Amino acid sequence: MSESIFIGGGGDSYGAPQTLLLDKANRHGLIAGATGTGKTVTLQIMAEGFSAAGVPVFLSDVKGDLSGLAVSGSADFKLHEPFMSRAETIGLDLQYDSFPVTFWDLFGEKGHPIRATVAEMGPLLLSRLMDLTDVQEGVLNVAFRVADEDGLPLLDLKDLQALLVWVGQNAKELSLRYGNVASSSIGAIQRQLLVLENQGGTALFGEPALDLSDMMRTKDGRGEINILAADQLMGSPRLYATFLLWLLSELFEELPEVGNPDKPKLVFFFDEAHLLFDGAPKALVDKVEQVARLIRSKGVGVYFVTQNPGDIPEDVLGQLGNRVQHALRAFTAKDRKELKTAAETYRDNPGFDTAEAIQEVGTGEAVTSFLDRKGIPQVVERTLIRPPSSQLGPIDGPTRKAIMAASDMAGKYDQTMDRESAFEMLRKRAEAAAKAAEDAEAEEERLEEKEREFKAARRYDGGSGSGGSTGSRKSSGDGFGGALASVVVKELKGTTGRRLVRGILGSLFKGR
Structure with a gap:
């Protein structure tokens, strides 16, 4: 039997193990449910399970709660007794433990900086x-x-x-x-x-850019859990969604094909997934569908976390084989329609009505369906989700800083680099153009000075006849030379060349 992650207990007395098979974990998944129904804890226990199996994980911490993965749970915790009772109900020998964590932050405050070019x-x-x-x-x-x-x-x-x-x-x-x-x-x-x-x-933009291999490390046989601090980032939801999609796309582009591995190379949790699709153009949705369909052959599992399955386009939703559905509330006609749609995406269990179960499950419960050994979705089950082994809730600031200081990533991305790139290269072009214009102006002034000297040195005999004819010819030649000089002056001094240089320096580099 393949290795698996224990998610919880299902059935009438919650004694039937509900497990996510590791060799089917790259078939993607969904964690859905209304606010406060336990999605974050489900995400936490899944991350624990993958890490324990040696699978690196990437997830975003929208509320700051998931930092507790870095610290072991404790018998002093107020929910210790309820947790132990739940563990006994579902047949779990709960052992508190911590997991290897790397903190990341686009703003470099609550984690190591993370950038892209x-x-x-x-x-x-x-x-x-x-x-x-x-x-x-x-x-x-x-x-x-x-x-x-x-x-x-x-x-x-x-x-x-x-x-x-x-x-x-x-x-x-x-x-x-x-x-x-x-x-x-x-x-x-x-x-x-x-x-x-x-x-x-x-x-977000600059160097050193993120090396994807730093997201796919293991430590003492456990997968590294990469946590992106997203509480501040959520203030710019489009930036949040685009960054995560970029990261997913980079994984898709860079990782080699591995077929059907015994376990994923990386599991990627996309929290607040509705932000990815809200108002997204069809071209972008098509790209997400393509990535979801093909990236599993690269050994990457993608798990979308959102309130309602309807937040995910149907073509993408159809790729999500492993599902945990927490409670949904049906207060309006739209809510009831969405509830019905959510229930219809599961394989029916003759023992209960799926739509009713989705409304009735309490906090820490869910209806679940995972792929079996043949890759077929199992019938939906009412499931009591297992308690986490790590700390439930956020860690304090000093603990986070200590973990960051001890991390292998400490110092690698802290200092930004600003090597020669488009800005500097265009500035050099502008400076070269400015120098050429200055040289041209200097040459023009030299020609004007020579012309003045030539005129001052001319002799006028005041007579007529042959001398007058000679003087007339000189005057004619001088007129031609003056006209030619005027053309040069006009071209170099008064027109396009110097105005173009001023345009580059004024618009492009003013204040730099």
Whole structure:
């Protein structure tokens, strides 16, 4: 029999073990239920089970409660007696324990900093992050293409901002090659980048970028539990959802195919999953469906955590084979419809009505269905969820800091790098153009000075005849030379060249 994770006890007396088979854990899953019904504890005990089996885990801590995974539970805890009673009911020998944890934080406050480059994020996810229109997304795609073709690395937000200015200044030429590049679209993207900066997006982009192998470590045979501090991040829900989708996409792109492993290489919990799909364009939903369908062959299991299964598009929901459904309340007609839909996604149990069970289960209970050895969903069961072995609730600040200081990741991502990239390269181009303009102006002044000296040195004989003819020819030649000099002066001093340089320096690098 395959190794499995004990989730709880099912059946009439809760004595029938409900387990999640490790070799089916990469078939993805769902944890759903109304607020306060026990989703966080279910996520916690699943993370414990995967870690104990040597499977690394990534999860986001929206409320701060999951940091307790790093600390052992205790008999001093107020729920110790209820926990031991529940463990006895479901046939579990509860042993308190802690688990290896690494804390991460986009803002670098409650965990090690975690970053991506603008180039890695790509135009599709950035467009979603900034809520761009199709036209604006097209312009952003042009900017990324130009960066690729011109060898301009896009690492942080200032790189992208500088590139967009350059694209705007060369819009006429670029439009002939890539289609219309409107200055209004450039301006709209720049405004959205400013909003992203104000939301803390600057902290996300830059180097050193996250090395995915740091998310997939084991320690003494246990999988590392990577916890993203998301309480502050949830203030920018689009940034939160886009970051997690980027991380999932990177795993999909970089990990090799492994077929059907005995256990996953990584399990990814996507909490508040409805944020990923709220208002998402079809192209993005299609991408999520593609990733969900194919990433399991890379050995990655994805578990969506949300209030209602209806928050997940049907094509994605159909990929989720392992399910834990906590209580749903049906107060309105819409609620009743969603309850019915949720119940219909389970394989019926003749012993009870699934819809009624979903309404009746209490805190710490759920209806569950996991894949069997053949990969077929088992009949739904009313299940009493096992208590966690680690601490229920958050740890204090000093404990978190001590864990961070002792982590293998301590110091690796703390200091940002700012190597030469698009911003610096475009600045060098601008400086070179400015130097060329200065040299041209100096040459123009030299020519003017020579012309003045030439005029001062001319002799006028005041006579007529051959001398007058000679003087007339000199005057004619001088007129031609003066006209030529005027053309040079006009080209180098008064027109496009110097105004273009001022445009680059003024718009792109002012205040830098």
